[in-house]
Amino acid sequence: SQTIHQWPATLVQPVGSPLSLECTVEGTSNPNLYWYRQAAGRGLQLLFYSVGIGQISSEVPQNLSASRPQDRQFILSSKKLLLSDSGFYLCAWSVDVYGYTFGSGTRLTVV
């Protein structure tokens, strides 16, 4: 069966520090991968998506970047965190149009 792993679950980082969040998928090949951010009391904001290795599309210009070094690995990064980067980050995958499977999320607090 397919599973998605996202870590860490929680993270507290100082302003100006780097960030690396990792997401991996098991049990499927060539998935579409997504990073979303959810601010407190807000909906889901699509940050990046990838339909293949090395193919990254950015939806919102910001302080973050994404990479897909392997077929089932998706990484969200920042060189210098801002206070506004705080939020709940969700990774998701799909192989067709019939719905996503989400990871359990990372709560990022920038202090």
Added chain:
Amino acid sequence: AQSVTQPDIHITVSEGASLELRCNYSYGATPYLFWYVQSPGQGLQLLLKYFSGDTLVQGIKGFEAEFKRSQSSFNLRKPSVHWSDAAEYFCAVGGGGSYIPTFGRGTSLIVHP
């Protein structure tokens, strides 16, 4: 462009009461419609989805939703709510060749004992 409106930010119901969460969409063709549930501090879980066929779809945890094309709606229902149903509920619409659905802002369900 596709869009989703969830008109209710919060809904409060008593345990055992029936529930209906509203979702209205805008899409140029036959949409793919989804409902997701998010417990506090967790990711989203797919409750049910509609692509074609029977307009009344059954999902997990006793939920169902009805697609009404004439009203551009896909409302989520449950006949008897349990305290564990307290969560955030998201409606989403997609379709065609797009792998990326559009999500609504979510409805927070509060269940009173």
